[in-house]
Amino acid sequence: MKAMIVENLSKGFNLGKSNEFYALKNISISIDKGECVLLKGPSGSGKTTLLTLLSCLSKPTSGSYTCMDVQVSKWSEKFLTRFRKEHIGVIFQHFNLITGFSTAYNIALPLIPLGLSTKALDEKVKEAAEKVNIAHKLDTHVDRLSGGELQRVAIARALISAPEILFADEPTAHLDSKNAQEVLSIFEQLKEEGKTILITTHDPLVEEHGIIDRTILMKDGVIV
Numbered sequence: 001m002k003a004m005i006v007e008n009l010s011k012g013f014n015l016g017k018s019n020e021f022y023a024l025k026n027i028s029i030s031i032d033k034g035e036c037v038l039l040k041g042p043s044g045s046g047k048t049t050l051l052t053l054l055s056c057l058s059k060p061t062s063g064s065y066t067c068m069d070v071q072v073s074k075w076s077e078k079f080l081t082r083f084r085k086e087h088i089g090v091i092f093q094h095f096n097l098i099t100g101f102s103t104a105y106n107i108a109l110p111l112i113p114l115g116l117s118t119k120a121l122d123e124k125v126k127e128a129a130e131k132v133n134i135a136h137k138l139d140t141h142v143d144r145l146s147g148g149e150l151q152r153v154a155i156a157r158a159l160i161s162a163p164e165i166l167f168a169d170e171p172t173a174h175l176d177s178k179n180a181q182e183v184l185s186i187f188e189q190l191k192e193e194g195k196t197i198l199i200t201t202h203d204p205l206v207e208e209h210g211i212i213d214r215t216i217l218m219k220d221g222v223i224v
């Protein structure tokens with residue numbers, strides 16, 4: 001069973017202008033459900049652009065993208081947002097947490113529009129926080145957390161909607177090796193639960209880790 005099928009996908013910026021640039025050129029890949037794939041390549045090769053498209057945060061200029069058996073590339077932005085909330089968790093390179101707010105609030109964010117009861121929301125936040133060993137800091141403002149703790153909050157926020165697919169952009173980039181190992185153990189557990197995981201990284205620790213099933217290498221917007 002495929003989680004993602006990408007056919008001839010291209011993404012261009014500044015189309016029709018003198019600085020028109022294609023960050024992705026006719027990419028075709030498929031990723032199985034439950035697979036953990038590493039996306040690797042030099043800076044500027046298009047990894048983040050591809051991850052942004054696959055996580056339905058942007059639309060391709062051309063080509064087709066089928067995610068969880070739905071051809072999402074045909075759909076409107078509004079549908080993509082709903083689809084993303086139901087199926088996809090994204091762990092951003094710079095965490096994208098909201099400073100001045102607690103760990104609990106940051107983890108709860110994706111569910112706030114659903115209008116759950118406080119009790120139901122608290123339970124889900126606690127469950128996600130426990131998975132990544134951050135439940136003891138739920139009342140702490142994120143401004144006071146360490147880099148490793150911030151990364152775990154970002155993972156908990158991505159997990160709270162119980163997504164089938166997780167995208168992580170350089171998840172160990174700001175961590176020392178102990179914290180990086182801890183993050184990789186979390187991914188290992190998520191893989192055992194059957195989640196499909198796509199990670200971009202330059203970190204040899206991730207590349208050499210047993211969870212990686214396959215590496216996709218990119219260069220200048222194409223897969224090599």
Ligand SMILES: Nc1ncnc2c1ncn2[C@@H]1O[C@H](COP(=O)(O)OP(=O)(O)OP(=O)(O)O)[C@@H](O)[C@H]1O
Pocket residue numbers: 013014021022023041042043044045046047048049050
């Ligand atoms: N919004 C944009 N407008 C114009 N060009 C862009 C835009 N976003 C990305 N690019 C260009 O697309 C290319 C690929 O960028 P991308 O961020 O996907 O690379 P990357 O492989 O993730 O790099 P890094 O490892 O440094 O994060 C780069 O040349 C970048 O300048």
